[in-house]
């Protein structure tokens with residue numbers, strides 16, 4: 272199992288393919304395993320590196336709140352450990368929040384951005400209160416209430432049953448404390464639309480047509496902020512388009528990454 276020590280903690284990652292490095296941050300509350308259709312068929316000429324955020328999967332928990340900046344900094348430390356000066360940076364949903372925090376903090380290490388079913392806006396007050404309530408729920412009752420609340424909102428109507436089962440099992444197996452720390456971290460995140468306005472590289476914004484968590488309007492706002500961005504709307508897919516329509520998403524990733532090289 273590949274792990275690297277980051278500030279005395281183990282950070283786990285998985286890899287597939289070789290060539291252009293592509294660092295993938297996963298969504299909430301999943302693990303790097305949630306990229307299985309991409310890791311099983313990496314885009315030609317690309318090295319996918321998917322990390323378990325601190326407190327998720329096989330990565331050890333950090334102290335206090337897991338802010339998006341800290342998760343991004345863990346990613347930069349992983350690139351250091353792998354001796355990679357830069358990479359394409361990307362992620363689904365919370366992974367997109369971390370990617371934008373990475374681009375803000377490490378602009379020279381961000382070759383291009385993959386923003387999948389995500390948004391650049393921060394939470395409003397009600398949203399922050401919901402993050403705190405879910406953090407407390409996870410601490411008091413474990414992962415079951417989080418999984419039960421999320422499952423009905425994650426997928427579009429055509430999602431394969433196998434993808435749903437695998438994601439539900441992944442959520443239920445996660446550490447409630449690590450999950451609570453990331454929930455609070457998402458609540459504390461900043462608006463990053465300005466990062467996109469200034470980003471000079473290629474950007475792919477991809478969204479499931481039926482995503483109810485980070486809907487198409489959020490994707491359009493990101494694409495509009497960044498005139499060179501490519502916007503892909505995946506018909507029939509919900510919030511986890513990369514698992515619901517993997518062939519379609521892998522094709523979009525392959526075409527986009529071919530332009531980056």
Ligand code: MLT
Nearest residue numbers: 298299363364365366484
């Ligand atoms: C995710 O999929 O990472 C979360 O749904 C993101 C969020 O709750 O904002």
